[in-house]
Amino acid sequence: MADDNAVVDGSAVRVDAGGWGLTWAADDAGCLRQVGLGPEGATAQLGEIPLALFPDAYPTYGGGDALRPPALRITHADGSLTTRLVVEHVSRMVEPGGEHVTMRCRDERFHLHVEHHLRTHPASGVLEQWVEILHEEPGPVRLMSYDSMSPLLLASPDAEVVQFVGGGWADEWRWNEEGLSPGTKSLASFGGVQPHLQAAPMLLLSPSGPGSERSGDSLGCSIQWGGNTRFDLDVRPKGDLAAPSELRLRCGANPLGAEYLLDPGVRFVAPAVAWTWATTGRAEVTRRFHIWTRERVLRDPNRVRPVVANNWEATFFDFDEARILDLIDQSGELGAEVFLLDDGWFGTNHPRDDDTAGLGDWDVDRAKLPNGLAPLADAAAARGLRFGIWVEPEMVNPLSELYVDHPDWVVRDSREPAEHRNQLVLDPLIDEVREFEASVVDRALCDPGISYVKWDANRPITDPGSTQLAPDRQANLWVDQVHATWAVMDEVVRRHPEVELMLCASGGGRTDHATLRRFHEFWTSDNTDPVTRVRMQWACSHFFPAAAMAAHVTRWGGRPIHFGCAVALSGRFGLDLDLLALSSDEWAACRSAVALAKRTQRLVQQGRLVRLVSPMDRADRSRAALACIDPGSDETVLFAYQLEASNRPGPSLMLDWLDPDATYTVTETDLAVAGGAAVTQRSGRELIDGLDWQLTEPETARVWEITPVRG
Numbered sequence: 066m067a068d069d070n071a072v073v074d075g076s077a078v079r080v081d082a083g084g085w086g087l088t089w090a091a092d093d094a095g096c097l098r099q100v101g102l103g104p105e106g107a108t109a110q111l112g113e114i115p116l117a118l119f120p121d122a123y124p125t126y127g128g129g130d131a132l133r134p135p136a137l138r139i140t141h142a143d144g145s146l147t148t149r150l151v152v153e154h155v156s157r158m159v160e161p162g163g164e165h166v167t168m169r170c171r172d173e174r175f176h177l178h179v180e181h182h183l184r185t186h187p188a189s190g191v192l193e194q195w196v197e198i199l200h201e202e203p204g205p206v207r208l209m210s211y212d213s214m215s216p217l218l219l220a221s222p223d224a225e226v227v228q229f230v231g232g233g234w235a236d237e238w239r240w241n242e243e244g245l246s247p248g249t250k251s252l253a254s255f256g257g258v259q260p261h262l263q264a265a266p267m268l269l270l271s272p273s274g275p276g277s278e279r280s281g282d283s284l285g286c287s288i289q290w291g292g293n294t295r296f297d298l299d300v301r302p303k304g305d306l307a308a309p310s311e312l313r314l315r316c317g318a319n320p321l322g323a324e325y326l327l328d329p330g331v332r333f334v335a336p337a338v339a340w341t342w343a344t345t346g347r348a349e350v351t352r353r354f355h356i357w358t359r360e361r362v363l364r365d366p367n368r369v370r371p372v373v374a375n376n377w378e379a380t381f382f383d384f385d386e387a388r389i390l391d392l393i394d395q396s397g398e399l400g401a402e403v404f405l406l407d408d409g410w411f412g413t414n415h416p417r418d419d420d421t422a423g424l425g426d427w428d429v430d431r432a433k434l435p436n437g438l439a440p441l442a443d444a445a446a447a448r449g450l451r452f453g454i455w456v457e458p459e460m461v462n463p464l465s466e467l468y469v470d471h472p473d474w475v476v477r478d479s480r481e482p483a484e485h486r487n488q489l490v491l492d493p494l495i496d497e498v499r500e501f502e503a504s505v506v507d508r509a510l511c512d513p514g515i516s517y518v519k520w521d522a523n524r525p526i527t528d529p530g531s532t533q534l535a536p537d538r539q540a541n542l543w544v545d546q547v548h549a550t551w552a553v554m555d556e557v558v559r560r561h562p563e564v565e566l567m568l569c570a571s572g573g574g575r576t577d578h579a580t581l582r583r584f585h586e587f588w589t590s591d592n593t594d595p596v597t598r599v600r601m602q603w604a605c606s607h608f609f610p611a612a613a614m615a616a617h618v619t620r621w622g623g624r625p626i627h628f629g630c631a632v633a634l635s636g637r638f639g640l641d642l643d644l645l646a647l648s649s650d651e652w653a654a655c656r657s658a659v660a661l662a663k664r665t666q667r668l669v670q671q672g673r674l675v676r677l678v679s680p681m682d683r684a685d686r687s688r689a690a691l692a693c694i695d696p697g698s699d700e701t702v703l704f705a706y707q708l709e710a711s712n713r714p715g716p717s718l719m720l721d722w723l724d725p726d727a728t729y730t731v732t733e734t735d736l737a738v739a740g741g742a743a744v745t746q747r748s749g750r751e752l753i754d755g756l757d758w759q760l761t762e763p764e765t766a767r768v769w770e771i772t773p774v775r776g
């Protein structure tokens with residue numbers, strides 16, 4: 066149902082996102098003003114203050130505030146650099162579970178429209194916001210930057226932001242908590258294919274004071290874009306040092322790597338930002354993002370993800386049929402549910418024995434696997450495992466038959482393209498390439514019994530360019546490549562709807578809420594050192610439920626296997642170990658961990674997350690504790706990790722969601738101890754008052770399963 070109204074007369078447009086929102090109105094000149102934003106934002110009243118004194122809702126280059134960086138910059142067909150927008154029309158559409166508000170603006174002078182789209186999800190409190198641009202100018206216009214939104218907030222002098230800029234591969238989800246200072250801080254990623262290795266496209270902001278788990282204003286923002294992203298935090302002091310500053314938060318596609326030549330009549334849709342504003346801390350931001358991610362993003366959100374045993378860290382490229390059959394045997398013995406055969410299974414004339422050759426030649430390497438994949442899938446099935454396979458459809462090694470046959474299929478400009486990891490990116494703007502990429506998955510799945518696929522992508526784009534684009538629109542590659550790749554992924558989902566898909570790009574290089582819509586989960590990072598992983602998973606958990614976060618036990622960091630198991634159990638649990646090389650104690654720990662996974666993964670993946678002790682606490686980073694609970698039944702699984710030595714006393718774990726009058730069975734497991742589960746009964750009151758921190762040694766953990774005693 067559409068409800069149209071005009072706002073050119075100064076009436077307000079209120080968008081209630083569920084507990085917070087925003088109000089915009091057009092001033093006398095038709096310019097869109099931000100009248101209210103935040104917890105009371107959707108009820109802000111137009112008062113005596115002239116609308117023209119309110120902040121511009123979406124500053125444009127050459128618009129009202131010509132001295133600050135704009136959210137929108139377009140070079141028009143006649144070469145003009147400025148854009149001045151006036152509101153033309155507003156429509157509201159009721160949708161299942163929310164509404165879709167569109168505010169259509171037009172340039173005062175050119176036949177160019179910019180639409181602001183706001184889609185509410187009141188059940189979760191997440192708002193999606195983006196812009197769409199279309200024009201009828203006499204020729205193409207060049208979009209230089211087009212932020213998805215640019216709200217203006219007041220930030221107190223002790224406001225904080227948490228951002229996730231890291232050092233690249235194996236350094237995803239780095240928790241950077243910092244204050245704001247005057248000037249513009251840009252948090253950007255680049256490289257197109259795996260940009261989130263550099264910076265997850267997410268941000269936590271505490272505008273009114275230091276961030277806290279359970280209190281205070283907290284905003285969470287996620288840019289839903291599989292390409293280059295950028296947050297600009299533009300801070301301008303106002304008055305004395307104690308006064309709040311103005312903070313303009315511009316975010317969306319990174320203009321460096323998103324410039325676009327747009328033809329008349331073509332609608333350009335910028336990435337949507339998903340965001341929320343909670344008044345009770347980061348826990349509430351997390352709760353909202355988890356609800357929204359489950360409802361709107363993850364595929365099959367109610368399907369409990371299986372325990373995956375992967376061979377990558379066990380064998381790398383060095384395996385044969387007997388070795389894989391052995392690993393399948395052992396995985397079955399442990400009780401794993403999927404066996405995933407990683408990189409190295411393909412390539413005949415250019416066998417994939419290392420990362421220098423074979424990528425693109427998706428026929429089974431008969432030297433390694435003389436009988437193909439079918440006997441492996443059969444062996445897995447015989448041991449109660451499903452079988453999964455690794456692919457990297459978007460890439461090619463120059464040392465491959467594919468490259469010899471189609472040297473013109475790669476992303477490049479007029480220079481020789483640079484190799485990264487000895488490979489090049491296939492150009493998905495070429496029709497045959499898209500069909501080829503989709504067929505890679507068809508071919509990998511052609512043997513019956515393969516029902517899980519890990520989709521990897523192991524290099525960035527460094528030489529943007531396409532034979533499919535005219536010379537003046539080579540830069541369009543950055544944006545068109547993302548859409549074309551999504552089209553391939555969509556096609557794979559259409560052809561294989563039952564197959565579970567893991568999203569990977571050299572680890573967590575593609576952890577955006579848009580690409581994830583085609584997948585069930587992502588590989589959080591190649592860094593599986595459990596001490597680092599606790600911190601990474603902690604950071605990542607602010608935006609994603611554990612169901613999305615694959616976490617495997619490996620030898621990274623040289624930590625005890627029982628500790629690695631306990632850490633992986635708080636994500637989507639799996640193993641990536643040479644199972645034949647485990648000591649008997651390690652084997653026992655893995656076996657107990659798999660049994661524990663089967664009892665707890667439903668709660669871990671689908672329950673409500675409660676973060677209790679932060680491994681990012683400035684005063685003490687030595688510990689972490691978190692719980693996953695079923696609010697309906699109070700069933701709880703609780704994890705405690707001692708990461709490093711500490712001379713501070715451990716905290717009490719106060720389980721304040723439990724019923725003080727109920728009795729609970731508490732099963733405490735120390736995976737370091739064979740048969741190490743101790744079962745007691747405790748009152749809810751006792752558990753609310755707190756479990757004592759029992760861990761003293763670094764790299765130790767406890768897991769508690771807490772179940773109400775019925776009747």
Ligand code: DGJ
Binds near residue numbers: 377408455572588591
């Ligand atoms: C990078 C991934 O992150 C690893 O898990 C593994 O699949 C390798 N690629 C294989 O080349």
